[in-house]
Amino acid sequence: MAFRGCVILLFCLLSGIVYADDVSTTQEPSTSEITSVTQIATSHTILTTEAQPTLDLDATTKAPTTTATTKAPTTTAAPTTNATTAAPTTNATTEAPTTQHQNTTNSTTEAPTTAHSNATTAPTAPPTTPPVPKPTVGNYSVAPDVNSTACLLAKMGLQFSFTTSGNASRQTINLDPNVTKAKGVCGSGGNDSSLMLTSEKITVQFVFTNVSSKFRLHAFMLSVEFEDGSFFKESNTNLSLWEASVGSSYMCRKEQSFNISDKLTVNTFELQVQPFGVQKNTFSTAYECSMDDTSLLIPIIVGAALAGLIFIVVIAYVIGRRKTYVGYQTL
DSSP: OHHHHHHHHHHHHHHHHHHHHHHHHHHHOOOHHHHHHHHHHHHHHHHHHHHHTOOOOOHHHTTOOHHHHHTEHHHHHHHHHHHHHHHOHHHHHHTOHHHHHHHHHHHHOOOHHHHHHHHHHHOOOOOOOEEEEEEEEEEEOOOSSTTTSSSSSEEEEEEEOOSSSSSSSEEEEHHHHHHGGEEEEEOTOOEEEEEEEEEEEEEEEEEEETTTTEEEEEEEEEEEEEETTTTEEEESSSEEEEETTTTTTEOSSSOEEOOOOSEEEEEEEEEEEESOOOTTTOOOSSOOTTTTTTHHHHHHHHHHHHHHHHHHHHHHHHHHHHHHHHHOOOO
């Protein structure tokens, strides 16, 4: 009985030890279970990180996703920390295509502005001044008093071309007879006659002398006032123009040009003057200038026409004689 009791007691002790071992094994987790739990937590972290809205920004900027970093197996007990730190947020911000915007600005600055500037600075033709029209012909007279007849008659159109200095451009103006007043001095007994024409800005004076029963233009003076109040003045007292016999007039219908000085040129149109011996307020017999004298021009034209006709007749006669000799043969 004692032996049976010892066996039973030993069996109970062994049973207790075995039970205690089973309990310890069930309460302590194995390494495989820990690994499975870790994988479950890691997968859960991947799902949570893919659901975060921050990764959408990475998708728009074409940055790499965090799947590559989350797939790395970790043995640590806190994988969530590694998953959050592995997100390449800084790469997404640094890879913004800012340099492309700079390239677009460069394309705008490369516009061919120099080509437009060259087009605007192309050489242009210098402006040409229109020619001055011919002046109006005016009739002027000088009388010793209001109730007497004229002692000097003049008919002309006057145009003046002058330069104020050597470097200045040449100016041309006309004398308007509609705004011009005439006055002067009657000459007789060897005294000079003069004619002064005065307009708003122009004053002209002619002086005629009488020598050996012939008269001529002896002196000429011109004064022009400008808009700024300055004046141009030029004269010549040693002229010998428009010469004719006393008691007659000098006439030149064609345009004439007279160099009064290096700075002044006078152009006359339809000129006729009689400074002495005027009768009944009319011009006397006119002495025409060489430009108007056509007395020799007509005979020259007629003679040239006759000479040409004679030459044609002679040539025709010579040609006819040659054809006659060709038609007959000698025996």
